[in-house]
Amino acid sequence: MDGEGGTVQKNLERAVSQKALQMSNSASCKAAVVGFLAGVCITYLFLAAVTSVGIQKLGAGELKIPMGETEGRFRNQTILPVHTDREFESVKTVKEVKNDPRIAFLYSAWEELLNSIGQKQIKSREPRFNMIPKAPHLEDCKARTKIFHQLDMMGPPWPRWQGRLITGLSDETLSPTVAETVGSVPLIMTEAANPPWVVGADEDNYPLTRKVQQDLWVHQHPQNCNDPQTRFLVADWEREAGFGIGAQIAGMTGFLAIAIKEKRVLVTNYFNRADHQGCLNGSSRSQWSCYFFPETSPQCRERALQLMKTEDAWKNGTLTTNGNYTSKEIWAGTIPRVWGSPWEDSQPTTEIDGRLLKNHRKMDRRWWRAQAVRYLMRFKSEYTCELLNVERHDAFGMQAAQMVVNVLPEHWPQAEYSGRATPMELDEYVWSNRMPWVPRPLLSMHVRMGDKACEMKLASFDTYMQLADRIRKRFPNLKDVWLSTEMQAVIDNSTRYAGWRFYYTKNVARQVGNTSMADYEASLGRETSTNYPIVNFLMATEADFFVGALGSTWCYLIDGMRSTGGKVIAGYISVNKDRFW
Incomplete structure (x- = not known):
């Protein structure tokens, strides 16, 4: 969790809730987004x-x-x-x-x-x-999303082929014209887990990433959603004032853990950040599916929402919601153990204060949240x-x-x-x-300041750049930086560093002083304060090198996506000298 409380709380429930609230402040790094060139x-x-x-x-x-x-x-x-x-x-x-x-x-x-x-x-x-x-x-985007939909509907076992080779040249989808030319091309299935959204070799990801991702998909897509034995957990996304998008995502990973342990299908419901004019396509308004593929099938979602209207489903435990669980269970509950303890075999590739982080007491939670976030973001929506x-x-x-x-x-x-x-x-x-072109090698740098000072010791931008210079000594062709920050002072200071090329979102207001993240996001408006961070988050995860502050939830989630996205060996260097979470 993101930060320690200032005093010992009398009640553990209140303590965990306070940590969750603090966590939200680190979540929305996001001073970055989308727009067309003013030139x-x-x-x-x-x-x-x-x-x-x-x-x-x-x-x-x-x-x-x-x-x-x-x-x-x-x-x-x-x-x-x-x-x-x-x-x-x-x-x-x-x-x-x-x-x-x-x-x-x-x-x-x-x-x-x-x-x-x-x-x-x-x-x-x-x-x-x-x-x-x-x-x-x-x-x-239209073609790519269609491929994603076909792959998501296909389910395991997935073939080892990729993208349009599966959807366009397999014997199941072969057009007559192509069939006359190349003949039928049978798909060779594999018993090994091979979810198409996991890239890189197994050693380039957290241990058991492929198996866990496939198991999560199977768990969330039962063959018969109407089976009386199929149980559901319908969870709204946190929306209290002060909860940033990072805290919301981290909270949902807690609900997914509960669903796995209780053998329930997780169905995410109202997502306040998707309640805007950009998410007007069909049923995506106010839903996670505006930004990413839904976590379960349409049939299971429909069944769960029907059960919410029946009193028996509540009484017999077929259905549970947010109110059935305490803050402690959501934010600090035990991690699913169905896969054993794979985090114990994780390669140490995170550096803090010049030393690799080899072992710590929250390795299980770090591994699990990385897996959960990867599943929830497995395929991007067309939007x-x-x-x-x-x-x-x-x-x-x-x-x-x-x-x-x-x-x-x-x-x-x-x-x-x-x-x-x-x-x-x-x-x-x-x-x-192939992935779209970006200048490479690319360094992802998220600089967290502002009200985060209440939870961790802040580092100057110069400290971040010292770590960037360290990477460049080993990789001298590095010069491009994807910079995300909510602070205007950081943007101003970036012009002082000769030999680097910084990319960041312009024409968006940034924080001056210690304005709370909640007030800052409110000033941007709902659509902007959601689109900017999500897009910059995804851009950051596609970088080749990573510098940030693991005391920030946002950096912590970027690190999780790195570790399940074929970039474990890329490493992560944190400015925090006294904490990793």
């Missing part, structure tokens, strides 16, 4: 230059980018890299971009593909967009995927455009682009499974 005005000038040299000559195939008319979801928030005194060869200077307006043109074209109006235009004018190369940093696209485009889109332009014909877009409208099968079924 659109400069881009407009570039487009004018491009137009003057012949873009208008495209005739019937003309591509018009209505700059200034885009209606992206986060038009007024921008993520931009902050370049320190030294520029790097991998990114063109402003002068170089001006001399090659194709970069700005391509960036703008990709931007238009991201907004809803552009999506509709593409459907009716598909051939005219063939001149636009594929964006390496963006995902096809979350789109938010991530916007984030990556605003942060890395100009660099991606430069890379692509460097391999295009010199006179593109006047000259014909030779890209195929219909991709080859290697593109479609194999390379499509």
Whole structure:
């Protein structure tokens, strides 16, 4: 739990509740989010230059980018890299971009593909967009979500194939045209646990990660939800004032532990952070499924909500809810032991004060919360995927455009682009499974300050950067930092560090002084204060190196996702010298 109480409480229940409340303050690091580049005005000038040299000559195939008319979801928030005194060869200077307006043109074209109006235009004018190369940093969210849905519905045993190789080339889904060419391709199932959301080798994850993830899926997806023997735990997400999103997630891992121990199916219910205009798609309003795949099947959810209306289900114990459990059981209850004690075999890859953390009294809880969070976030929703696209485009889109332009014909877009409208099968079924491009190696750094001082000794930003410099001595090609923080002073100080390139969310208010996290989030509004942290959390988990404060719940959860996401060996360096949780 996140912090020790200042005095010994008379009642253990009150003590645990106080720790839970403190925990929430560390949760929403999240000063970071999504939006489109405010440099659109400069881009407009570039487009004018491009137009003057012949873009208008495209005739019937003309591509018009209505700059200034885009209606992206986060038009007024921008993520931009902050370049320190030294520029790097991998990114063109402003002068170089001006001399090659194709970069700005391509960036703008990709931007238009991201907004809803552009999506509709593409459907009716598909051939005219063939001149636009594929964006390496963006995902096809609709296609990717469809694959996730098919994999989640498939259930174990999952094949060893990946992504579209399973859903597009297996003998169960093979199209007649492809069948004539390559014949039937049987899927070879494996008895070993192989959940498709776990990446990396077994030794790159916490012990038993694959087995635990598969067992959690099986537990949460019984064959017959209407069986009288199937019992449920319906849990609302914590929503008291002061509970940050990190504390809410940590609390739900406690309910999942209870559900496993009591052989109940966990059904998450009202999620206040999804109660906003962005989550209006079907039944996702006010639900976890707005951001991630639901924790159980629609059939089990429907059955559980029906039972909530029947008095017998409450009396005979078929159904329980939040009120059936104490704060101690939720926040400090025992960890499920059905898998033994795998945490005892965990590789020590977390460093505190220059020493590896080899053993501690909360190893079981750390291992379990990592497993629970990985399961709850196993697949992103289409909405979350789109938010991530916007984030990556605003942060890395100009660099991606430069890379692509460097391999295009010199006179593109006047000259014909030779890209195929219909991709080859290697593109479609194999390379499509790759993660979107980001500059690598990438360092994730979450700097926690503000009201966290009531729970732990705060470290200066310079302390964080000293640890970053330590990593760079071992990996000298490291220069990119994904920086998330709620403090404006940290952003201001980042410009002092030459040789580093920082990415963070701009045009979002940050804390000055010790404003409480609850007040800070309230000032941002519900949609922004939820989307920003979730997107930045996911971006952080995809980094190659990690620096943070494990006294913060948010950093603790990032570390858990690292440890179940194939990045155990990447390590985690904490600024805390006296605590890990």
